[in-house]
Every structure is written in structure tokens, then in C-alpha cells.
Amino acid sequence: MNRKAWIALCTAASTFVWIGASSLPSSPVLAATTSTSQPVLQLGDQGAAVKTLQTDLNLAGYSVGTPDGIFGPATQSGVEKFQRDHQLGVDGVVGPATWQALTSAMGPNASDLHDSAIYFNGHLVTSPKAFAWNNTTYMPIYYVMQLLNTIHVQSSWNGKQWSLTAPSTQTTNVSGLPLNQLKPGQQEILLNGTPVAYVNSIVFPDPASNVDTTYMPIWYIMQALSRLQFKTASWDGVTWQLANTSVYYAYDKTGKEIAGPYQTEADAQAQLANVPGGTVRDDSGTVEFTEPDFTAYSANGTTIGDYTTLAAAEAALVNVPGGTVKDSTGKVVYTAAEYQAFTSPSSQPEDFTTLAAAEAAVAAVPGAFVEDSTGKIVYTVQDFKAFVTPTSTPTDYTTLNQAISMVSSSNIGYVVDVSQNRVVYGPVSYDYLDSSGNWQNSQTGSIGPAPSFAQPGDKYVSVNTSTSSSPQFYLIEKADGTYVGQAVSSTSTNSQNPFQTVDLRFPAPTTVTGQQIDQFLQSNGSPLAGLGQSFISAQNTYGVDATYLVAHSILETGWGKSSIAQAKNNLFGYGAYDTNPADDAGMFPTNDYAIRFEAWVVRYNYLEPTGSYYSGPTLNGMNVNYATDPLWAQNIANIMSQYVATTGGSASQYTQFSYSNTPPIPAVQQEPVFLVHGAQGSIMQNPYITPQYPNGALPVWSNPATGSQQMFPGVLQYGDSGRGVQLLQEALINSDLQPDGQFGPLTQSAVEQWQQSHGLPVTGICDFNTWLSLFPAPSTSIPEGTTVTIDQMRQGLVGNLVILWYHVMAANGVSGWVDSQYVSPQETQNGQVVSNIFRVTPTSGYTVPVYADETGTGTPVATYHSGDEVVLNSLVPVNTAVAPDSQGFIPIQWVNQQTGQASVGYMNASTVQLTPLTPPANSTTTTSTSTSTGG
Secondary structure: OOHHHHHOOOOOOOOOOEEOOOOOOOOOOOOOOOOOOOOOEOOOOEOHHHHHHHHHHHHOOOOOOOOOOEOOHHHHHHHHHHHHHOOOOOOOOEOHHHHHHHHHHOOOOHHHEEEOEEEEOOEEEEOOEEEEEOOEEEEEHHHHHHHHHHOOOEEEEOOOEEEEEOOOOOOOOOOOOOOOOOOOOOEEEEEOOEEEEEEOOEEEEEOOOOEEEEEEEHHHHHHHHHOOOEEEEEEOOOEEEEEEOOOEEEEOOOOOEEEEEEOOHHHHHHOOOOOOOOEEEEOOOOEEEEOOOEEEEOOOOOEEEEEOOHHHHHHOOOOOOOOEEEOOOOOEEEEOOOEEEEOOOOOOOEEEOOHHHHHHHHOOOOOOEEEOOOOOEEEEOOOEEEEOOOOOOOEEEOOHHHHHHHHOOOOOOEEEEOOOOEEEEOOOOOEEEOOOOOEEEOOOEEOOOOOOOOOOOOEEEEEOOOOOOOOEEEEEEOOOOEEEEEEEEOOOOOOOOHHHHEOOOOOOOOOOOHHHHHHHHHHOOOOOOOOHHHHHHHHHHHOOOHHHHHHHHHHHHOOOOOHHHHHHOOOOOOOOEOOOHHHHOOOOOOHHHHHHHHHHHHHHHHHOOOOOOOOOOOHHHHHHHHOOOOOHHHHHHHHHHHHHHHOOOOHHHOOEOOOOOOOOOOOOOOOOOEEEEEEEEEEOOOOOOOOOOHHHEEEOEOOHHHHHHHOOOOOEOOOOEOHHHHHHHHHHOOOOOOOOOEOOHHHHHHHHHHHHHOOOOOOOOEOHHHHHHHOOOOOOEEEOOOEEEEEEEEEEEEOOEEEEEEEEEEOOOOEEEEEHHHEEOOEEEOOEEEEEEEEEEEOOOOEEEEEOOOOOOOOOOEEEEOOOEEEEEEEEEOOOOOOOOOOOEEEEEEEOOOOOOEEEEEEEHHHEEEEEOOOOOOOOOOOOOOOEOOO
């Protein structure tokens, strides 16, 4: 904005009064407009032009008092002095030349404004706009009054006097008062009624409120506050660090005052030697010190006691297995030894205080295991299943020799190592397809033409049945030793479920529609009803059979009724590791996004020959790497068969796999991103991040992939395994170290060498500082408490855990991807917790329509499913029900996930209940070894 345009915003008016620091001025004092076309003025003239003249003289530094529109002797004197200083004819008459000179000589421009910050005792209080004029900085006293209010100093402003009143307990200094007298146009600063400074102020519009505000030279403000025992710790022209010389008080953690006041902080701290969680506060209420507070709990959460040192709290748990110590932030900082021995995954564990005792308790139970207090399996008893025949009930043994002894009398007996799902002792007599395509028996040689199910390298055995003259064939193991144990055929005709060999890269028949899928799900009482079109859209986008996607979601979620599906919109068990599936399973913002994401994962990881888990584009091929259950493919195929039979289709309509198949090219190859509009959140205050990343702020990454690789996954040490360990190994660049994801002796040695060469404590444990030396934090971060806008979500990882990443934008312009574990969907405004991100629960059925307007007529523009997240059109308190507008509708912001178009839509309030999304629990245990139940 140019000079004249800026000044045009300011108008002259009468004096205003501030009462307290929270009152904004209602009318301006000195700001004015200037124009070289103003009339000629002289002694005796009156009116608006005279008031403009007086205002401009004040702004130019020629004080003539409060502009009153009367050209008197004081105004004439000011004009003559101005004319004399600017080499004009000194006649006291304001003509064109004098007006022109005034325009050039007036006060600050809009361009002079700059950001500033006022800190008190290290805490940011306010960030006003200031300006530099005549080699000094002018600060708006309204914002200084806000500061004074927080430190219990009353202040008022009447346009001429700024009065400061200190509390009775506050020491003040009114010695060395100014010797000069109050000059016309100057203002006074009063301390407890005594003038302590005379200053020339400037009235200027405050950009934050667009209201004219009085600015005073900061030097005089500093001198006045120093008389109140407040000192300027530093001032660099932008940042003002202010501190007090306070007295101190000691409190216990309930807020009860122990004693005081004390003249020094050290004296107050001494009172807290045996007061866990006690605080020292200065007389402004600012916490200056907190005594450590460690609370010891039993394994069931019962409080044992509070302690001021971690060692004392640990000592209290010497005979409490599984007990924990939490610090004052609630973070667990110590866990007493606890080992739980399980005879099977579903058994009730038995607790022990030592690993040796837990091992001894289950040493004779095949497949039994012991977990430590973190849930990590630290001991497993070997489990060898001995099958006399493929149809016999297996017997479990803890040693291979015992198992072999059991089956040695059977030519078709075999032994499976359960932990590896591999055949470790094969049948003596088995059939196989040799390299020439001949069907052979390991003992008798050639036995005739090869059946259609035979695959090179696989081993089969046949069992005669009482119901058929033809033998039943079983696939015992794949060419790589993987155990299968499935019936494949009773003759040379393949008798396995035909859907197990469907080429999943081809779409389902055109008779399979979203409506048909919904009718099938509805008829089976499934909460998945309403997602039919999502399955079809995922098929059409990523080239994955929709019938398979439906059947897979049914299997993983128990027809949509599992807790993981209900709580996390996770329909395919993505990230649900066997050791802790409920907590580890990934969160999805909507069911539709979960379906699209799964289709993309399956297509490019399992169905494409270039995929990392490819073993063929069929259910049988996926079964090799997707799930440990050997019947996984068969179970999904059975559900597909049920769907096809119920809807009147036929397996022959689906494309069977052949190496000569040329599947359609998917419409989209990129990973799906969930788009949102207007979602607000705040960076959480979290002790896991605060002391670690610079400035206690959440690091911002350029993309989720980089963040997944470089975000600190938690402490890594000997015995850990997984993706975090693999990333650590890759970063260490040690020629002897293979990035296998296992933290063994070589990895420990490499960590020690790195720590020694980089001046770090040599522990062999990859703590945060070690990780940061390998993966420096990005230069961009967002401080805790910052409000952010979320516009994209995307699945990623941190360590071994599946984590949703958010693309956020902060008010200061910072944008990028952050770990969603540290973004709360709620924020506090004016003492209320508010949010605009809610979960949808239909009042009936499983879906809620969204309309383009509040008539609720016409075709819905969108549909939300039960459990989906929705963004409201405004922030609302989370502790009250979302109220509809006058038309009975709730405005929302939704995004077309195909086009990216953001729109406002309307939900009929009678059809939906909305529950506020709660802040995440900030899981940080990301290094454990786990096996996924899916994905």
C-alpha cells in the first residue's frame, strides 16, 4: 500500500479511554489524512482541515497538542517552527508549499510495520506489530497492557495519561524522576499516580484490529517497567525478553501452598525435597521449578506410592512383577520384570518374576511361549507336528527326533515345524511332476499322465477313501519346503475350489454391481452393507476383482462385526500383527479409503510379477506370503462361491489364471491418498517428542515415505527386529553388516563403533541421539499447541507399526507430512475444547446420505458409512451434541475422492449421530517382532 492510501485509512477524532488491558480503543486520537489540495490556513481558522494540519504536525514531530480544529497560537508556533526547519517562508500561514513539505515529513509508513514478540520469563505473551521511527522502536501499548494484566499490574489509558498501578505486594521505585516538564502534545506515564516519564506517542492503525492505537517508544516503556522490578533481559529490535525479580512460593502437586514466600528460587526448591510433583511458582503464578514425581503402580494399576527419585520408585517394585513407574507426564519410565508364560495363544498366562522360571514352566509344552512385559516373545518352545497321514490328527512334540519317531512307520507320514510352517521331515512315498512333465512316485517311479493340478517341485501324497474308488491327493509341500497340507484332487481333474485359481487381476463379471453386493451383505446382516459401490470403484481403479475384495473383507472382519473394523475402519486386517492385533491394526479415516488402499496394496505387492510378495495372481499365490493360515485361500474362495451361488452367477464367468493371460492395465497406479477439506487439529503436547526434536516441535517431512524411514521409531537394542532395525543397519554402512532386520552382535558392534566415532555414549543401544546422528531431523517443524489444517491423509509406517500420516498446513505457512500420532483432532478455544472432525453413526441402517442443499431432495451427492470420519463446516464443542441448523440439517465439508473437488453438503440431523474424534494415544512401541494377520 502506498503512503497516501495508508494514511487514508486513518481519520481524526476525539480522545478515547482504555479501562484495563482487555479494552480496545473505540475511536482514534492523532491519525489523519493529508492532501496537498488542502486550503490555505492561518491564525483564527477552524474546521476539519485545521484538525488535519494539527494531526500532521504532531506526526511530523512538531507537537501542537490534541487536534481540536482551532488554529490558535500553539498551532501557529508549530507551523512557524516547521517552516523554519524546512527552509520555507516563515509566516505561520499554511499554503501549498507547507502542505507539500508536511506530506513528506509525516510519521511512519505502513511499510515500517514489522512483527515483534514480547516474552515474559521465557514465555511468549503476545506478538504485536511495531514500527521503527526516528531511530527508535514504537510499541502499541494495548499489547503491553495485556502483558501487565497477566502479571497483576492494573493499567488504564485516557489519551493523555498511561496509569500503572502495582499490587500492594509489589516493590516499586519512584526515585530519579524526570526533571523536564510535560510539553504540549506529550503524554505521561504514571506509576501509582506519580509521573515517571513524558513521551511523544504516535497513533497508528493496529493491523490486527484495524483500530487506531497509541504507540510509544519502547525505551520509555522499559524504563517505566524497570521501576516495577521488571527487567529487560534482551531487546534486539524485534524480540523483547522481559523478566521479573520475584518472590517464590512452594506448592504440593495438588496446588496446596506449603509455605512462603521465599526470596530465592533455591530456598523454595528446598521445601520440596520430599514432595513429589511439588512446584515453585513466582508471584505471577509462573511455574519456575517442578520436583520430579515418580509414581509406582502394581501390574493392575493400583498406586503404590509417589517418590522424588526414579531409584526410590524402582525399589518399591522389587517384589511387584509387572509393576510400572510413571513420571509426572504419565510416561512409563520403568517396568519391573514380568514374564508371562502361555501354553497356547489363547491360554491364560502365568506370571513369573524371572525368565528362567517362566521357561521352566512351559518347557515341555510344544508351541508354548513366554512374553516379557512389553508383549515381546522372548522364548518359544519348538513345536513339531507329526502327521501319520494327511487326514490324521497330528501329535505335537518339542523335538524333531520325537516327531520323526512317531511317523517313521508310515510311508506317507511327515513332520511340520510350526514356527516356520515348513516340512522338515517329508513323506517317504510322494508323487511329483518331474522336469520333463512326467508324473512320478519317489519309490515306484513313473505312474502315468500328470494330473492338471500338478506343479513342478511340489510334493503330493494320495490317500484311498471309503467313499470313492479314486485316491484323494493332498499337496504336502511346495517346492521351497512351505507346508500346505490341502486336498487338491481325487482324480486327475482338479477338485479344489475354482476361485482359488481365479486370476484376480481381471474384473468380476459385469453382473456384479454395487447394488448386488449391498443386497448380499444386507441379507447376511453385515454392517458392511452400503459399501458395494466402493468395492466396484476399487476394482475399476486398481484392477482387483471386486468379488474377491468383498470376500476378503468378510473373512477378516467377521462380516464387518470385528472390533478392528468397527473402531478403525480397517476391513482387511492391515497391520494387525498376531501379537497385538487390536492396537497395531492401522486406522483408516473411512471404509471407502480402506477398500481403495487394500486394492492398491494387493495389486502392486501381490498380483504384479514385480511385486515384493508375488507368488502368482491368485488366492493360492497370495496365500504364500499374505497369511500364515494355510487355509486362508480356501476360506476366501468359499465365501466367493457363496456370493456367486447366492447372486445367481457361475465360477465359469471368472477368468482362470494362465501364464498367457494379458490382464487389463489398472486405471491408477499411484498409492491412494485420502483428501479432506477444512479439517482442523493441533500439534499435541507429548513427552515422547518434546525433549527430542529441536525446540520441542513435531518434525515435518516432505513426504510420508521419507518420514517413515527417518522418524525415530523408539529405542532399538539387542534382540529387537523389524523394519526399524533394518533401516538402522542400512544407515550404519558397515560392510560386515547385512540389513536383515535382526539386532544381533554385529549390529550392536556397528552401533558402538558409530557412537564412538561421533562422540556419543558408547552403549550399543540406538537411542534417540544415536538415531538423530544417522537420520538428522528436517529443518522444518511445528511447535506444540499450533493449530493446523489437514488436507490429506495417507497410510505409512513408523518402525514396524502402520501409522496414518497427515499433510498439514500451519498458520505460519509451514506445510508438509507429519506422524498423525501427534496431531489431535481437538483444540482449545476460549476455554472450550472444540473440533470439526467427527465419526458417523447412522440412526438406522449403515449409511447416511449427503445432499447438495437443505431440501434433502434429489440424488445424494455423497454417502457416508458407519464409522467414517466427517468434517463439519465449523468448529463445535466436543462435550455437546452437534446441533442442526434452522432447517434441521448439519453442514459438512466433503471432497470427491475421484476429482478432488471440495464442496459443502448437508446431512439430515435425524439420520445421524456424530461423535467427536478423540486424540490419539501416541503409541511409541514400534520395534517388536510381529507377524501380520493380513497385509
